[in-house]
Amino acid sequence: xxxxxxxxxxxxxxxxxxxxxxxxxxxxxxxxxxxxxxxxxxxxxxxxxxxxxxxxxxxxxxxxxxxxxxxxxxxxxxxxxxxxxxxxxxxxxxxxxxxxxxxxxxxxxxxxxxxxxxxxxxxxxxxxxxxxxxxxxxxxxxxxxxxxxxxxxxxxxxxxxxxxxxxxxxxxxxxxxxxxxxxxxxxxxxxxxxxxxxxxxxxxxxxxxxxxxxxxxxxxxxxxxxxxxxxxxxxxxxxxxxxxxxxxxxxxx
Numbered sequence: 001x002x003x004x005x006x007x008x009x010x011x012x013x014x015x016x017x018x019x020x021x022x023x024x025x026x027x028x029x030x031x032x033x034x035x036x037x038x039x040x041x042x043x044x045x046x047x048x049x050x051x052x053x054x055x056x057x058x059x060x061x062x063x064x065x066x067x068x069x070x071x072x073x074x075x076x077x078x079x080x081x082x083x084x085x086x087x088x089x090x091x092x093x094x095x096x097x098x099x100x101x102x103x104x105x106x107x108x109x110x111x112x113x114x115x116x117x118x119x120x121x122x123x124x125x126x127x128x129x130x131x132x133x134x135x136x137x138x139x140x141x142x143x144x145x146x147x148x149x150x151x152x153x154x155x156x157x158x159x160x161x162x163x164x165x166x167x168x169x170x171x172x173x174x175x176x177x178x179x180x181x182x183x184x185x186x187x188x189x190x191x192x193x194x195x196x197x198x199x200x201x202x203x204x205x206x207x208x209x210x211x212x213x214x215x216x217x218x219x220x221x222x223x224x225x226x227x228x229x230x231x232x233x234x235x236x237x238x239x240x241x242x243x244x245x246x247x248x249x250x251x252x253x
Contacts, residue, residue, distance in 0.1 A: 001113025002036040003134060005029060008110045028064040028109065033071035039135065040107035041079045049104035052076070054086045055112055068109055093119060117145060128159030128200045129191075131166040133173070140173055142166040156215040159198040161187055164223055178232070185236070186226035192237045196222040 011025035037054070044052045054072035058065035069086065076084035087095060089112045096103065096116070100123050106116060121130035127146040134141040144162035152158050164187055171180035190196060199213035214222075 001107075001117060002032055002109050003113070004110075005032050006110030006112075008114075026061070026064045028067050030067060030071060033068045034075065037072050037075040037107055040105050041075055041082060041084075044082055044105040045079065047105075050081075051083045051085075051102075051104040052079075053092070053103055053106045054084065055089050055092045055106055055108035055116065056086065057089050057112070059088060072107065089115075092116065096120060096123065121145065125191075126159070126200050127162065128198065129161040129165070131162050131169055133166070133169050135173075140170075142170045142173075156217055157199060158216050159200050160216050160220040160223070161191070161198075164220070181232055182227050182230055183223075185230040185232060186223045188236055189226055189230060190219065190223050 005027040007024055007026050009025065009027040011027060013023060015021045015023055040052055044050070054069065054076075056065045056068050056072075058069040072084070072086065076082070089108070092106070093116070096119055100120070108116060117130070117132075118127065121127045124130065127144070130145050132143055132145040134143075143166055146162060149158060164183065168180045168183040168187070171177075171183065191201060194201075194209075194211050196214045196219055197211060198216060198219050202211040202213040
């Protein structure tokens with residue numbers, strides 16, 4: 001997701017004195033489009049994900065959408081070892097719900113990426129398990145994609161997984177691959193066991209048996225306990241879950 005421009009650029013204003021109509025400017029530049037598309041293809045190559053999908057609405061937004069589309073196509077030509085295709089944003093939403101496993105890396109503009117990231121988080125279990133990262137040319141910031149959820153303050157109820165997986169992304173970014181693998185494995189095994197999980201992962205649809213919800217602090221301690229104990233040589237255990245995805249996020253904006 002390009003995160004510096006698009007419809008989130010903040011260029012908007014009222015067009016009349018009565019405040020009955022307003023305009024927002026969709027700022028798309030070739031420089032930023034090239035940068036995010038290059039990042040997407042480099043990420044796919046580094047993570048050994050052979051498929052990159054560019055998402056836009058160039059059939060309607062014939063200038064800004066076409067500019068991003070052009071940047072994606074020209075960048076794709078520089079990575080012949082990777083498979084590149086395109087989807088319109090509305091179709092992409094449907095395809096992710098129907099067959100998410102067919103997609104590896106998706107690259108798009110700011111607003112569309114905001115929508116798709118929450119959709120993908122919902123497919124995986126909610127915003128409570130979705131880490132996030134902002135990558136610049138020199139610096140990177142790692143934070144969950146969810147909000148602060150003030151309604152849960154003091155209840156020890158929020159899911160800590162998204163925050164912990166941000167640490168995994170940070171370690172990976174720093175080249176600490178083994179440490180990152182241990183954190184990820186500890187999170188995975190904790191969720192797969194279905195013994196110590198927060199309420200969002202204990203709801204119907206995640207498991208074929210009733211699971212009592214654990215507090216945030218208990219889940220965090222269990223994950224921390226597992227980090228030095230995991231066996232990275234073994235395949236990841238598969239969760240035993242009922243069909244369907246779970247609820248909304250453990251944390252909300």
